[in-house]
Amino acid sequence: MIEHEVTNDQVSDTAYAERLNAIQLAFIDDPRQAARDADDLVAELLRAIADDMARRRGELEAADDEGASPDTENLRLAVRRSRELVTLLTQSDLSPHPATIG
Template sequence: MSEAGTSGAEATGTEESAQTGDRPDGQLEALLDQGEAQQFRQRWQSIQVTFVDEPRQSVEEADALVNEVMTRLTKTFQEERQSLEAQLDTEDVSTEDMRVALKRYRSFFERLLST
């Protein structure tokens, strides 16, 4: 318990929202924007359709698409991590700034585990 009588979990909101990220509806923030995700899904559908006539080509295209999605996710995670690190790289970082950073790390962590 802290001096104010709240536990660390209560102070950072981990008990009520550890599994929910930062969205009030309890959903984790998407890793890709809707348009980009939809394009990947459409490409996946096309790959599946061509399997009957061109199974080898379909598997090769599936491999390439999965690799592309993984590369895009890696870039997203790198950008998020850099943003979080930059926030903490200032001399005048307050406890509130660190609390917000911890919430962002928690959300990021939950997004990683949800993939």
């Protein structure tokens, strides 16, 4: 289950974890299909994350195109979301730089 701000509502709910649990239970009856289903689930989740990131990037770029640069707060949130995603995907402990806030 992903509970980070870097994802959209579809990704942040428990549906992916619940589906993975069902796949794991199905492994007993059909290991090959369970492996395919698990792979498909991961691919779907990664696509959802990539789509959400592209949408957010588009919002920042749209502000630039309109001549109004994104405000510092929106840029700070974008960097924070990136840090959270890298932390999640790499299971690293990336503490914020001391000069940054949250």
